[in-house]
Amino acid sequence: MTILKYHFSFFMCFISLALLAQTGKRNTLNFDKDWKFIQDDAGGAEMPEFDDRRWQYLDLPHDWSIEGSVDRDNPTERGGGYMPAGVGWYRKSFEVPASAQGKKIFIDFDGIMANSDVWINGEHLGKRPFGYVSFRYELTPYLKFGKENVIAVRVDNSDQPASRWYTGAGIYRHVRLVSTDPTHIGHWGIFVSTPKVSAKKADVKIRTKVVNEAGETRKIKLLTEIVDEGGKVLQKIESTQQIPAGESYDFEQNATVKDPKLWDIAQGNLYQAVSKVMDGYKVIDEETNTFGIREFRFEPATGFYINDRNVKLKGVCLHHDAGGVGAAVPLKVWERRLNLLRDLGVNAIRLAHNPFAPEFYELCDRMGFLVMDETFDTWNAQKNHADYGYNMHFDDWWEQDTRDVIMRDRNYASIFMYSIGNEIRDNLDSPEGFKKYKDQQDLVHELDPTRPVTMGLFRPNSQNVYDNGFVEMMDVVGQNYRENELVAAYHQKPERKVIGTENGHSRGAWLALRDNDFMAGQFLWTGIDYLGEADWPAISHDFGLLDRTGGIKAKALQRKSWWVEEPVAYVVRKETNAGGGDWVPDWTPSDYDTYDVAHLEVYSNCEEVELFLNGESLGTQKMPENAAPVSYKTTFKKGTLKVVGRNEGKLVAEQILETAGEPVALKMEVDQNTITRDFDDVAHVKIYALDENGIVNPNADNLVYYNISSLGVLRALDNGDRMDHSSSKGKRRRVYRGEGLAIVGAERKAGKIVLEASSKGLESAKIAINVK
Template identity: 55%
Template sequence: MKKRTQLMVALLLAATSATQAQRSITSFDDNWAFYKGDATGAEQTTFNDKAWRKLSLPHDWSIEGPYDQANPTSRGGGYLPAGIGWYRKQFTLGKADAGKNITVEFDGVMANSDVWVNGKHLGKRPYGYSSFIYDVTPYVSFDKPNIIAVKADNSIQPASRYYTGAGIYRHVRLVALNPVHFTPWSVYVTTPVATTTKGTVKIQAQVINTTKAAGEYTISTTITDATGKTVSATGSIKTIAAGQTADFNLEAQVNNPKLWNLDEPALYTAVTRVTKGKEVLDDVKTTFGIREAKFEAATGFWLNGKNIKIKGVCLHHDGGAVGAAVPLDVWVERFKLLKQAGVNGIRTSHNPVTPEFLDLCDRMGFVVMDETFDTWTAAKNNGEKGYNLYFTDWWERDTRDMVMRDRNHPSIVLYSVGNEIHDSLKDSVGFKKYRDQQNLIHQLDPGRPVTMALFRPNVSGVYANGFANMMDVVGQNYRENELIAAHEAHPNWKVIGTENTHVLNMWLALRDKPYMAGQFLWTGFDYLGEADWPETTNNQGLFDRAGNWKQQGLQRESWWSDKPVVHIVRKSDNAGAGTWVANWTPTDFDTYDNAKVQIYSNCDEVELFLNGKSEGVKAKPADDSPRDWDINFEKGTIRAVGRNKGKEVTSEEFKSAGAPAKIILSATKTKLANTFDEVSIIKATLVDAAGIPCPNADNLIKFAVSGAGKIQAVDNGNILSHEAYQASERKAFQGSCIAIVKANANTGTITFNASMAGLPDATLTLQATK
């Protein structure tokens, strides 16, 4: 055994130093032609697309608008356009790729996509959220240009209860493979033993031999840590017959591993290769984490032996002004805000997300509930012509592709197979629909549990008819008292809140019940759609579309953050009328004299000051409720001081603002690579002569960019605004608006200018960098 191990290590070292002839992955995002509308014959190579719009992917044409109450997407799709869109691209394959297997990988096309290469139809995928791969080897040429054509049909509406976007809105890749290679998504890495002293890493993989001869092949995996240091290696040798596949099971040990957790999400890389002699035929890089995650009936969720409450939010896949084609940096900034609010979990509501979204969850330390569908066969209001039309024929393929694609992400701790499903769950037919999905996921990813977001379980009877007994973890939307009662009647059930509102008693249900594993608030960010005209956006988020804190976000931070928190809010109108706002500038100073003030804080005590005079000290309530003051309004400064054990640990203050006098610009980053996923979100804030933000200002701000950049989108977070997102101006809302800027050259200076009538211009400089 020792000699065999030594031989294997020698083979691994030889493989890593051998000539690299493995898979070639090329971005397929650039140089597409696009046409909005149907185009007869556009799949044919002879079709003339010279008049079509030239663009790069990802691309969501629906977000381009305009808003119209008559648009068939209606309230679900946010009154944005739907229809058919065509994409065409010419590409050339090098002679070095002749004899290789050529595939095209789509991360998602919205929706009902058909794909052709050189006039040959490759297939159709109804579900716009699914990633899929087509083998184009039989249809491509290596001695002349090739044409790929994609038709995305969103014309049948209403197809969703929330905004979907339209077109090839995610990344696309062209992959060239040697005839002997790994089958798609077959490399599967698990860590059945995960302690600080030992990590056992298991690697499963499937290799296909498309040649006409059998051969002996070595499958090996080397594991490196975040610094690139090799920490383990393993391998196996098998003979694979011509035209056949072979499954491989490897195991490696990592000594004293760094465990993936929420605070330090340590990641490793497994490079799995298939070699013949010294030639590397294929390799797959898999990022993974060594960690143990489990749910317990009595105590909820555990990560690496630590009992943790999942403080989660639901997120839809749109990024506000950018629609469904979301640059990764938009998610980076959103995740930073969620972290600040104390959020540690994300539910992908209610569909598969982009691969890079999950990569980011891995890197930033969020646990994820990965969800498949919003509907099974029963339709829902405002989405009657959605996935319910395709579930019966496609659920297995779509579930399989999502799980196989996603299962290596350490962030994923739970799968969900449905949200508020309206199919009957009272009979064997309903039971089978759930059981089939759960069994498939268990087959593909045995280490993770399955749930679904149950809809009014006491009404549907699923707590009493045996349905809930099948679930690995019982998930329920809202009605926390029902879930509490269900667990106390069935203490062997593992339970989690799959969708929850922002009110205090729902937080207490999580805080005070040890068995409650977690909850997912509806929602983390405001999202497009699911709104009644003239509103275009569902506004139940902790943050608005533009990334501004909302009242419920401020309060949630006081409940969920581990850092000292104090926030001041007041009722916007006199004597307790209106909404909660975080400022000290009434819209009408003359009629505002009685201010109802609340302080959100996790500090032992809070003292409130108005123009330097104390308005009293209040201790933290046992039930985490806000601390209330009723004070006479005075123009000036209101300040709240939070203390722990008598020592000041945090404070917040607001000052009454005058008229807007200048524009202040701030940027999320000042260096940008010329890629789709890098952007800078520039915020323009109107302030008075003393630099105090003007929260009631709604003036029009105009933007201009010169040099090596461009404006991708603008926004202000106003759910009533029907302004275009792809524009160079925006009205301020609550005193500010944003522009999303990207580089359009590899190097150079980007000069950003903001102007408003009657005020001096504001300028900010960014750099385009390689």
């Protein structure tokens, strides 16, 4: 950034901060822009006078680990994808106008990875070890109004290995500056619930904490408006209360919504509760909370219900990284990923194994995905490959971290359940184990009595939890894998409510859900490949239905045939001759001379399927009732492989695979042609290596060079290759199985971005993206 650009940005920041003083109401400002950063332990950097002129200028969110080099000797080891760790510092200078004196000024961090310390003007505000939690500090007592202030953040993840998967490093989520009147709504102080719901009417309950930090008693009126998606005010509720200085009051208000639009799976119908704190006729604080009107419950014999409709939870587990962008994930990346998963029949997400950024839940609210919100991967007991994990902090921090997670997340319509642990290795066959679980569950119930609590049990029979009374404490019994054990546990005591919290991709796991009414759902490990938890030279594992770029795998096609209602038919082949290798969804072997006998499987939910090779039928087969694929075997021939699916003799589904020749050209496709100048808005550009007939060659691994015009920025380059160690933040990367992905963002000007891709011996490709 040039000095001129920096001064302009500082000037704009000053104008924005001036807004803190312009009205009596709450003001929330994005605080992501114009930070300075160094990846080093810079002693004394917390002091305002520290010289940071040589530091890097950047905007948040920022994950500095993904910017580093993959190295087998990096201390993060297999869990962190062999990415770098260490200490980093962030600093930002800003001015709050003198006219803002008398207000309360706070800074909100959505997440800092990890072991963060924060200072303002040299004053230490606090430390938070847990990198996934959101938190707030008050700045007011230490601010210099009308003068320069300096906030400094030290981030330390040098104690490694700290996780079984990639965590990222730095201030990798959003930051905001908030100003309020001394009398204001408490942090996460509003809780909206819908205790009674029907198609005709719904009861809405709003609990609001108002804090009076003024120097005198104030008579406060709380006005809450219920607003529909069209902006119509459906109801107003008023309550009045005298609140003494230095105290707070919990208001409880009730409303009724007639003929509500219910929030449901794939139906993100949302309402708003607009809460106004008034002193006389003056609004001194205002906050808006979005909520959904819906009802859900578990029944022991029949599983899960939403809005009185019995459904199976067809879920996947997701980690918080997104491949090439690391842990600093633009929201548009999640939106694309969730759409791809929805196409496979997924209706629920388990967050593994920690809370996500707030905007992810908002997205699930809008899209209509159910969410299992999870707090921790460990309690006291250490996990393999995570010597310095949360187990180092559990005793001191579990209560504060749990409180912050639940209070932040309890208004999201998408959340239907909390999980307070994943494969916990603490002794659950002991009074201490019972107490740890019950203490956490009791706190969750205290903060949010509307949702059940579970955990992902690990080898429960070895800990005797089905016989010692432990699972009787659980609202819903959750178990990872070993589906038949969970089935047996239900039959042992049919009053138990059960769910698969983590499951494999096998047909047996699916049948355990499909054929047992009492099984509420399952969550596959995983929906999408993630960084880490892989042995060298791999940097990510292949557990996902989709690879890191969203590329579809054979097991995703099989899962789709089980989970979707519309007719589908897919054919896959064994990758190498005579039944060797993995299943792959193409008809282009890597070596035609050695690929003689093709072993094929067809996945379909149709009554029957028929396979054709170059127009010649290879036979018709009935699809089995037990969800098994049907198999074919044929001599390989170049050309066209087609599968059709029929119901009652009528063709209802079809897929065609064609043999690809050598690649001759690159092709680009973009998911949106216009983006905004916002971190969370990006364009996904898929790159394909095509033969002369426009067919993607799945064996192509060409090195592609990217050039982007000045208005754009390459957020990441990625492919699905688990062994690729090249930088996702560079300007070149190979395609994998003939495909690659460029994630494109915008700089701070409107205009047009031009992205070009070139590769030796291939025709180049170019695409334009508008910036508004």
